[in-house]
């Protein structure tokens with residue numbers, strides 16, 4: 001009965017004994033009953049506190065039951081409340097009108113308690129079903145509303161995210177561009193730094209042919225004075241001069257080519273590139289009593305280049321070919337050689353008179369698709385506490401250093417040529433290792 005107690009029924013009848021009887025029947029089965037005797041009070045009561053069901057006598061003194069029903073059905077507060085009409089058997093109930101004004105059922109007097117309870121119960125069940133349907137519907141509407149709102153929010157957030165992504169992509173592109181410009185600038189600075197040293201190399205390379213030309217000039221004069229200068233003699237002397245001049249021009253071309261930035265990735269021979277760099281550095285190293293060698297360990301008869309044989313060509317064969325920027329790669333090797341030279345000189349400068357002969361040994365090996373270049377010196381190694389920072393831009397321990405040599409080298413090897421570059425110390429000094437994808441050139 002718990003459920004029925006919740007239901008509230010408005011009973012409208014001007015006949016007091018009927019009203020009492022109905023109130024008793026319904027209260028007995030657990031409904032809450034509000035009895036009224038006229039139409040106006042019925043309407044007021046229903047509007048101010050809508051009941052769950054209305055039992056409405058057709059004949060009431062002020063307004064007819066049909067009119068009361070019509071008014072109830074035309075008001076939003078009461079339109080859904082089921083109305084059961086009550087009429088006396090003697091009266092003629094206008095059933096058509098009763099249903100057309102919104103009644104759901106009718107009961108005839110004299111009242112039978114069971115019939116009243118049964119009809120009320122049926123309406124209450126329907127009402128309860130209707131209510132729960134309405135509640136479910138409202139809940140569904142709420143859920144749909146929330147979903148729609150969530151979807152709208154999601155769309156808004158997606159748009160915001162896309163915008164953010166776009167600006168982020170633009171920012172990243174801008175930073176990359178800036179970075180590239182900086183790197184180019186650094187690379188240019190690094191090249192200028194080695195240009196001074198290179199001029200020394202050119203001067204050295206030119207000394208010998210200039211001497212030779214001057215000797216030929218003296219020789220021609222001697223021949224003339226002794227009457228030996230004939231046509232053949234002159235042609236031969238001129239040929240010799242031309243050869244010397246060609247040699248000088250080649251030196252300049254090599255030098256210019258070294259400083260020309262490579263435009264695009266090309267396949268090039270590692271051995272030749274390393275060897276050419278060594279030749280450029282050799283003259284200076286010799287002056288400082290620093291020996292340099294290149295050893296190809298993938299070939300049984302790898303050849304070492306002694307520093308007093310500047311034009312000796314490494315005979316390692318076949319050569320290893322890699323994809324990349326040959327001139328930039330040569331810069332990397334030159335930077336490593338210069339750093340090694342600085343380390344060796346620094347060690348000597350520390351009054352270490354018993355220092356061993358300075359040595360820079362390059363080694364080229366090959367293992368499962370990778371060319372491995374090791375540049376090793378006996379300059380005492382990288383101080384333990386800085387080894388993790390030497391590849392940072394502008395990190396230097398030298399008074400006149402810029403600290404970009406190794407940074408640039410790593411950018412060229414790793415970013416531009418897809419390789420790896422790292423450093424370690426061995427018992428004599430530092431070892432720089434470069435790994436590049438490569439293949440043997442047939």
Ligand SMILES: Nc1ncnc2c1ncn2[C@@H]1O[C@H](COP(=O)(O)OP(=O)(O)OP(=O)(O)O)[C@@H](O)[C@H]1O
Nearest residue numbers: 339343381382390396397401402403404405406430
């Ligand atoms: N072979 C080496 N042995 C010992 N220390 C080294 C060696 N190579 C590099 N370093 C250390 O790493 C630092 C950074 O080297 P990096 O070439 O980047 O700059 P730098 O030589 O100081 O200046 P620069 O820009 O002129 O090359 C050096 O200052 C030095 O302390």
Ligand SMILES: [Mg+2]
Nearest residue numbers: 335339405406
């Ligand atoms: Mg350096």
